[in-house]
Amino acid sequence: MLFPLSPLSIFLRHTKQTSSPNLSQTQTNMSELSQLVPKDRRPEALGDFRVLPDELICALLEDLSPRDLAHLSSVSSVMYILCNEEPLWMTQCLKSVKGPIEYRSSWKKTTLYQLHVPDKLVECCGKSLHFDGFNSLFLYKRFYRCFTTLNAFSADGDNVEKKKDLSLNEFRNEYDGRKPVLITELAETWPARSTWTSEQLLHNFGDTKFKISQRSSGKITMKFKDYVSYMNMQHDEDPLYIFDDKFGEAAPSLLKDYSVPHLFQEDFFDVLDRDERPPFRWLIIGPERSGASWHVDPALTSAWNTLLCGRKRWALYPPGRVPLGVTVHVSEEDGDVNIDTPSSLQWWLDIYPMLADQDKPIECTQLPGETIYVPSGWWHCVLNLETTIAVTQNFVNSKNFEFVCLDMAPGHRHKGVCRAGLLAIDAECSEDTKLNATSANDKLNYPDMHRREKRLRVSKYGENPFVDDSDENATNGLITSNKNLQIDEFSYDIDFLATFLEAERDHYISIWSPSNCIGQREMRQWLHKLWVEKPGIRDLIWKGACLALNADKWSECMEVICTYHNLPTPLDDDELPVGTGSNPVYLTEGHVIKIYVEEGLESSIHGLGTEVLFLKIF
Template identity: 40%
Template sequence: MQHPHGVQPWGNFLLNGGADIRSTGLGQLRVLSDDLLLTVLGLLPAKVLLSCSATSKALYCFCNHEELWRALTLQEFEGSFRYSGSWQHTYLAAAGLTEPGSQPSCGPLKVQGLYSDILYQPWFCATTPIREEWLERDNLERRSGLSLEDFRQHFELPNRPVVLSDAAKDWPAQKKWTRKYLRKAFKGQAVVAGNYPMAFDDFLAYSDGATDDMPLYLFDCEFAAKAPKLATDYKVPEYFAEDLFGVLGESARPHHRWLIMGPPRSGSSFHKDPNATSAWNAVVRGSKKWILFPPHITPPGVHASADGADVATPVSLVEWLLNFYDAAQRGGVRPLEGVVRAGEVLFVPRGWWHFAINLEETVAVTQNYVSSAGLPAVLAFLKTGRADLVSGCAEADRADLHERFVSALREQRPQVLESC
């Protein structure tokens, strides 16, 4: 399968005789590296970008790079757009420069002799098949019919992941949460996808046509307020019923529950959950591939600052799989991994690095929580006084979260506070 503009990876340059159109096509811009050139082009307004694309075949390829047009669309229109097959065409339609729903009169121009990993890699990651070897390993422990005490002793206290294969199978959501049902539930409401408010129908249109290497992901912490009946379609599994942040009240506690939905290849890159909390993630429809590393093992290809405030990862999930999955298998500590399917719930212990990629359109519910077992870690985290590391609350409420939490525990759950 060929890049839509004929761009080839840099490794093909010598194989094809060492001739390219970059230098002559870019003129004085040829001194810029590809990533710096894209940074400069990303500063241009759309009409100037279109004009530049007509000056040479090389600039045509750079100026039509999908990542530039995705950034322009999201910066100017946020979530107020209807996806039209490509980000450039989506931008033009949203800006009123083409008719909504119309299609380009001709296909993209294909060039010969342009080699660029920066242009080629995102397209390759978006189109390369998900490999069987990425899916076949399954060393996550799976349990059904687990008692509360067994869960606490064998998983929560030792801080070990487990898939609870029967914890969500009886939820009404398993049968009810079709696209039609969700569309009706969110009628007149905007959902949050890629950090932008978007009409649910527009998100579905995007999901159906998305060709990104890292598709937008619906991740909404206010879904229960926007669509109250969704909150009645599931129940917190009994293993996670104790959530001590609840003593703060719903409006004062950090964000803790999210509806998650996305097309294939969407998901979450490696991260640790906020505020030293643990989490559970239940798949309602579809399936997710999970990869988890224990707290003391930073995944290959991931670079985290000492305080955990900043984490740099590869741009897309498939890019990590292509470049680092094999290295992870050869490391001293291999990851825990497996596919979690509809009706199953994954327990994600505090501090564990985790990565999840949707293998098909997937709908899930996740909640972060603080139990008695995890309370000491959460209090220690909040006591550091690093308000910039606290997540899920208004900026004004971060600095005193530890004080407010301890005060509420002392009043409502003193025995838990005394025992930790």
């Protein structure tokens, strides 16, 4: 990349090309230089705020209202620059948006339009002022991310296996629940291969509203014609993209354009009605530079993703190996997992080039017509190298069912370990962890996993990437450097992970994590439906129910109750507790037995009607 020469570099080149100047000549040159170099306006323009880094000032500005930003921008030249940054106004717009977005060539104009500011005042926004004497590496890097192109993007190569004509047996034996694979020709017969282009979708669904990638607490939608207009005009560092799990309801005909590939048709969520099951399929459309930052799919489900248009770059890490540049926070109260991660583009530009060979992810470039399989628990990050259109679905099958049940069980420790590996283990259980890890060595799937005392981490605003994991502010709670744990390997084995379940947890009265894809009652209903409708896999369902519902604990209680009262034990179809209330309910021959676990008899008796209604349904 070429950079313009500064006045200082011009002066230095000039003095090198001339004979050694005398003192008076040097003083004259320095005087000329002082006239060429603009005075740094930052200290005077920011006053006491000058001690704060630009990224922190920009973060503080996000909490102000548009009116406050307008007032503050008139205080000084530097405040004018900071208060007119496009990313700031993008945040302002998405924070206050009500209804569909109609992009107006810039985020500031779009925000003011949303606030019904008169057009004549909005037009003044196009007449920007320019100032010399202010330089910011933070703003420059952000500007670069907004305007860089990826047509010449290069990486170290593709090391995700690529397969053609993959049989179901080969997939289940070699890849399902084990490792990613890129599969060709699964979608060759789909109408979507020819009809899912920007032009065709614009013609057929121009006025259809689709959900946009969530960048705020509210629901954001855009008409497809407005989104296409946005894609053509935008220069955002992290562009919005369509990520719609309701596209089948918004445009039902799109569901006829593709079918679930034969490799992924086993899905245990199929026993639920469409309005009962959690989100599972998404239409994904995004421009160049957009993408999905590092994450693990919800509930540790597996996924397939088929690309219809454009090129995507994928990076993946095995379960338990947190990508460098990412920090995981685990709530000790309910097990909710939050992730601090740079945008996909920022990670590829700033973090990826710094990785040692042993830290590089598994990666590949996905082309139109190709389908990638992402196993349960795998970290992945996606960067759109050009405008892309794709469809993806998550599913639960026999290979990941127990992990899904474990992920939705109450408690925090096991969830953190499932997502972050040994980084989520606190010092109190270090000795037990050593023993468990040692006994699980023969079950390790990924021997290349290892822990480091320091991890590369990018803070929210991107400027100080090297952080010691022992810093409590950087790790927030359970995530520690684990300097007491001399363990070099992590086992993503269900028996090993289950050892981190809290012994005193109780599915019926424990706090339910908000990150779970379904609620407690829906979880109980789902497992009961599986038990009734899929008797051939009851051994597997029982294992999952023991992880999520303490089914073995309640079964022992039932045996004691039935023995004491001389009652018949539940039949095979009724071995799992039924009902969606706050207490486990069992059916025996001629009897309904309710075990009061929440606030005693007086409180629980009011919920009896719920269980009775549930039993009538079944």
